[in-house]
Amino acid sequence: MTTKKRIVIVGAGFAGLFATRTLAKHNVDITLIDRNNFHTFTPLLYQVATCALDPATIAYPVRTIFRDNENVHFLMGEVVEMNTAEKLVQVKTNGTIRPVAYDYLLLATGSVTNYFGQKTIEQNSYGLKDLDESVQLRHHILKLFEKAAWVEDGALRDALTTLVVVGGGPTGLETAGALYELYNYVLKLEYKSHYPRLRARVILLEATDRLLSPYPERLQRAAEKQLADFGVEVMLNAAVADVKPDRVTLKDGRIIPTHTLIWAAGVKASPLAEMLKVPLQRAGRLPVLSTLQVDGKAGVYAAGDMVYLEDEKGQPYPMLIPVAKQQGVLAAKNILREIRNEALESFHYDDKGIMATIGRSRAVAWLFYRVQLTGFLAWLGWLFLHLIMLIGFRNQVSAMINWVWNYMTYDRSVRIILDKSEAPIVEKPKAETEPTENIKLLA
Amino acid sequence: MTTKKRIVIVGAGFAGLFATRTLAKHNVDITLIDRNNFHTFTPLLYQVATCALDPATIAYPVRTIFRDNENVHFLMGEVVEMNTAEKLVQVKTNGTIRPVAYDYLLLATGSVTNYFGQKTIEQNSYGLKDLDESVQLRHHILKLFEKAAWVEDGALRDALTTLVVVGGGPTGLETAGALYELYNYVLKLEYKSHYPRLRARVILLEATDRLLSPYPERLQRAAEKQLADFGVEVMLNAAVADVKPDRVTLKDGRIIPTHTLIWAAGVKASPLAEMLKVPLQRAGRLPVLSTLQVDGKAGVYAAGDMVYLEDEKGQPYPMLIPVAKQQGVLAAKNILREIRNEALESFHYDDKGIMATIGRSRAVAWLFYRVQLTGFLAWLGWLFLHLIMLIGFRNQVSAMINWVWNYMTYDRSVRIILDKSEAPIVEKPKAETEPTENIKLLA
Numbered sequence: 001m002t003t004k005k006r007i008v009i010v011g012a013g014f015a016g017l018f019a020t021r022t023l024a025k026h027n028v029d030i031t032l033i034d035r036n037n038f039h040t041f042t043p044l045l046y047q048v049a050t051c052a053l054d055p056a057t058i059a060y061p062v063r064t065i066f067r068d069n070e071n072v073h074f075l076m077g078e079v080v081e082m083n084t085a086e087k088l089v090q091v092k093t094n095g096t097i098r099p100v101a102y103d104y105l106l107l108a109t110g111s112v113t114n115y116f117g118q119k120t121i122e123q124n125s126y127g128l129k130d131l132d133e134s135v136q137l138r139h140h141i142l143k144l145f146e147k148a149a150w151v152e153d154g155a156l157r158d159a160l161t162t163l164v165v166v167g168g169g170p171t172g173l174e175t176a177g178a179l180y181e182l183y184n185y186v187l188k189l190e191y192k193s194h195y196p197r198l199r200a201r202v203i204l205l206e207a208t209d210r211l212l213s214p215y216p217e218r219l220q221r222a223a224e225k226q227l228a229d230f231g232v233e234v235m236l237n238a239a240v241a242d243v244k245p246d247r248v249t250l251k252d253g254r255i256i257p258t259h260t261l262i263w264a265a266g267v268k269a270s271p272l273a274e275m276l277k278v279p280l281q282r283a284g285r286l287p288v289l290s291t292l293q294v295d296g297k298a299g300v301y302a303a304g305d306m307v308y309l310e311d312e313k314g315q316p317y318p319m320l321i322p323v324a325k326q327q328g329v330l331a332a333k334n335i336l337r338e339i340r341n342e343a344l345e346s347f348h349y350d351d352k353g354i355m356a357t358i359g360r361s362r363a364v365a366w367l368f369y370r371v372q373l374t375g376f377l378a379w380l381g382w383l384f385l386h387l388i389m390l391i392g393f394r395n396q397v398s399a400m401i402n403w404v405w406n407y408m409t410y411d412r413s414v415r416i417i418l419d420k421s422e423a424p425i426v427e428k429p430k431a432e433t434e435p436t437e438n439i440k441l442l443a
Numbered sequence: 444m445t446t447k448k449r450i451v452i453v454g455a456g457f458a459g460l461f462a463t464r465t466l467a468k469h470n471v472d473i474t475l476i477d478r479n480n481f482h483t484f485t486p487l488l489y490q491v492a493t494c495a496l497d498p499a500t501i502a503y504p505v506r507t508i509f510r511d512n513e514n515v516h517f518l519m520g521e522v523v524e525m526n527t528a529e530k531l532v533q534v535k536t537n538g539t540i541r542p543v544a545y546d547y548l549l550l551a552t553g554s555v556t557n558y559f560g561q562k563t564i565e566q567n568s569y570g571l572k573d574l575d576e577s578v579q580l581r582h583h584i585l586k587l588f589e590k591a592a593w594v595e596d597g598a599l600r601d602a603l604t605t606l607v608v609v610g611g612g613p614t615g616l617e618t619a620g621a622l623y624e625l626y627n628y629v630l631k632l633e634y635k636s637h638y639p640r641l642r643a644r645v646i647l648l649e650a651t652d653r654l655l656s657p658y659p660e661r662l663q664r665a666a667e668k669q670l671a672d673f674g675v676e677v678m679l680n681a682a683v684a685d686v687k688p689d690r691v692t693l694k695d696g697r698i699i700p701t702h703t704l705i706w707a708a709g710v711k712a713s714p715l716a717e718m719l720k721v722p723l724q725r726a727g728r729l730p731v732l733s734t735l736q737v738d739g740k741a742g743v744y745a746a747g748d749m750v751y752l753e754d755e756k757g758q759p760y761p762m763l764i765p766v767a768k769q770q771g772v773l774a775a776k777n778i779l780r781e782i783r784n785e786a787l788e789s790f791h792y793d794d795k796g797i798m799a800t801i802g803r804s805r806a807v808a809w810l811f812y813r814v815q816l817t818g819f820l821a822w823l824g825w826l827f828l829h830l831i832m833l834i835g836f837r838n839q840v841s842a843m844i845n846w847v848w849n850y851m852t853y854d855r856s857v858r859i860i861l862d863k864s865e866a867p868i869v870e871k872p873k874a875e876t877e878p879t880e881n882i883k884l885l886a
Contacts, residue, residue, distance in 0.1 A: 036860065037585060037589060037860045038860075054497045054499050055497075056497050061633070063633035063634070064633060066636075067632055067633050067635075069636070070635055070636045071636065072636055073636050073637065074592075074636075075593065076586075076589045076860075093589075093590075093593070094586070094589070094590045098593065142480065143519075143537070146480060146517075146519045146536075146537070147536075147537045149517075150518065150536070150541065189510055190504070190506035190507060190510050191506070192510070192513055193509075193512070193513045193514065193515055193516050193517075194516065417479065417480045417481075417519075
């Protein structure tokens with residue numbers, strides 16, 4: 001009687017989830033570890049931050065996904081130590097440290113926001129990499145509007161309702177577009193009873209001279225035009241030099257008074273990569289063999305955003321969901337091959353193109369790096385693709401109906417501020433620095 | 444030219460909301476103050492706590508409700524001082540204190556959980572009076588199950604999955620029923636991959652010898668039987684003497700090991716009542732004249748749970764939503780009458796009966812204090828009534844569809860734990876007291 005091989009998968013993102021799904025059908029014992037009890041559908045995080053979707057709509061309990069797989073064990077916790085010599089990880093869970101032994105280990109903890117070492121930016125800005133951050137940003141924006149409604153000082157009021165997004169990539173575009181929609185279709189209508197009425201500005205800052213750098217120039221210009229037509233102020237060649245709680249200073253000296261800086265200007269590998277004590281690549285990414293094995297660490301694989309692997313042309317694979325999904329599946333298959341003493345296979349990316357949405361009916365898409373789409377058609381494609389992906393995870397018609405309904409009707413009902421006002425879990429220490437003498441009783 | 448009368452309403456619960464709605468159609472200037480930016484549909488709080496509904500489904504932004512009423516101004520904040528001589532309230536909002544002047548003041552801040560002065564119960568139990576508490580309870584229960592799944596010690600594991608509800612009123616019954624449903628239809632299926640499998644107990648404690656004290660005995664026994672048939676352990680004559688993080692001690696000495704005590708055994712008036720410095724009635728309720736005026740305080744009215752007023756038989760009106768709604772409307776009308784120098788009217792409660800739900804297809808109802816319904820018919824009545832109420836507030840077909848869908852399909856998808864594990868905003872200090880030697884590595 002042989003015992004089942006123990007496979008430990010760290011991270012329930014796209015790579016970890018697809019790997020678990022692939023392995024679950026086989027006679028192996030899987031422990032899936034994540035610090036959250038849910039998988040996050042990250043492409044729609046910006047919709048949670050902008051009140052379009054409920055957190056639960058894009059977060060799906062891991063246990064539900066693997067409800068019928070009795071060989072999948074879920075452990076909610078964080079890996080705090082890896083001992084690859086003894087094939088053991090230490091997991092912090094419920095205030096205790098639990099050792100978990102493995103025969104094979106798959107690391108798939110993804111990426112985190114990259115502030116490029118700039119502490120003042122990190123302290124004074126909002127990221128959009130997980131559900132907690134998205135909910136925090138939603139609370140922050142709604143609170144600022146509640147405050148602005150009762151502020152007499154015009155300059156302070158305008159600063160409170162100026163929302164700045166940094167980064168001209170897909171996340172930056174989507175977020176800027178969705179913020180303007182939130183203002184234009186909802187907030188503008190709901191602060192009518194105050195005089196003077198609130199105006200909001202949404203500013204998108206990009207350090208280079210173009211948005212969406214990997215796209216063809218025609219699509220870059222189309223995205224810029226669609227954003228501008230819509231109401232978003234796009235500022236190119238606008239690198240951030242410094243951020244304070246109430247302003248952003250650009251490298252050329254310009255100052256934008258704002259209390260909301262959303263940092264979508266870069267990501268880096270999850271810090272878990274550092275625990276392996278191997279030399280890392282740029283953005284802290286963990287180099288792997290083309291089989292997704294970590295060189296010199298027996299039984300250790302890695303997949304997804306945290307991994308550094310070059311394609312046939314010597315270019316690193318981008319940190320994108322399709323790459324993560326395909327790597328997760330290959331890593332799982334290679335683990336099964338290793339168990340059976342079969343030859344492992346190398347990773348090849350089946351690349352269907354890239355797309356970015358700007359708002360309802362506005363998007364750009366570059367399919368198979370041949371077909372360039374803009375506007376409504378591109379947006380339909382974006383919508384279709386995300387629906388397919390959501391269904392794939394959930395197998396839940398009700399969730400899809402809910403999401404489509406919310407998305408189509410623009411029912412932004414998720415506008416509740418749900419944090420203890422005394423507990424600073426959500427609020428960053430921005431409010432305190434504002435001069436109170438500016439806040440006067442509305443006449 | 445006469446200036447509009449300034450009416451300040453404190454509290455956006457049922458009384459405050461119905462008062463605002465009544466006044467909004469008239470030529471007055473209304474400031475509605477609440478510490479949340481949303482109205483909470485409190486009858487369904489237990490469904491948020493038991494993962495059946497998303498917080499946003501039962502919380503509706505106040506600004507949306509009054510979007511078309513330009514004479515309604517919403518101020519998010521807490522009243523910290525009342526000066527009825529100068530007709531001024533001081534509101535803590537966004538870290539500053541804002542004075543708000545009024546011609547007429549309506550107090551409608553409802554009720555809070557009543558621990559009857561027992562500090563250890565307050566510290567070691569969960570309330571169900573607002574959305575924050577409900578979400579905290581949801582997180583707490585889900586975390587306990589995540590923990591229990593990996594605990595080897597049988598006694599500790601059972602304690603972690605024993606959920607105790609105190610109070611045999613409608614809230615206690617509904618909560619106990621919904622907790623058992625959560626276990627029976629969801630959690631039981633999702634912890635299958637662990638051995639030994641998790642069992643949960645749901646225990647309902649009632650200090651007297653019967654549930655639902657104001658109901659006829661036939662309905663009391665029917666409720667008890669429905670709960671027991673379902674799987675809830677009902678313990679009558681079971682008064683709580685003491686609560687520790689890991690156990691409940693009853694007055695008769697029996698001990699129930701549990702990490703979850705939900706206190707639904709009583710409410711008292713909001714502490715705002717104390718700020719008026721008038722003698723209060725039992726449960727801290729504020730005595731009012733039959734016109735809902737506060738005696739001796741010119742221009743001050745009060746309505747809803749916080750108010751003490753006796754009916755024709757000398758019985759105080761119960762702390763129920765229909766009473767609050769009707770009082771809110773009457774207070775608003777009497778304020779309008781006072782402005783026009785018309786005679787004020789007295790409160791008379793239009794009482795249609797009482798009902799309580801126990802779970803899907805299980806309820807008891809006492810309509811017009813004549814018709815006694817139990818089981819499916821009573822439950823249909825409950826469902827119908829709550830739908831009508833939800834629609835009344837929201838005027839939003841989409842919200843209703845969503846809610847009905849979730850409720851009917853039993854889609855408990857809202858099972859995400861969304862709190863920073865390091866931040867104790869959600870977790871009460873229970874976990875630490877558990878002996879760590881009981882937690883061993885699962886074989």
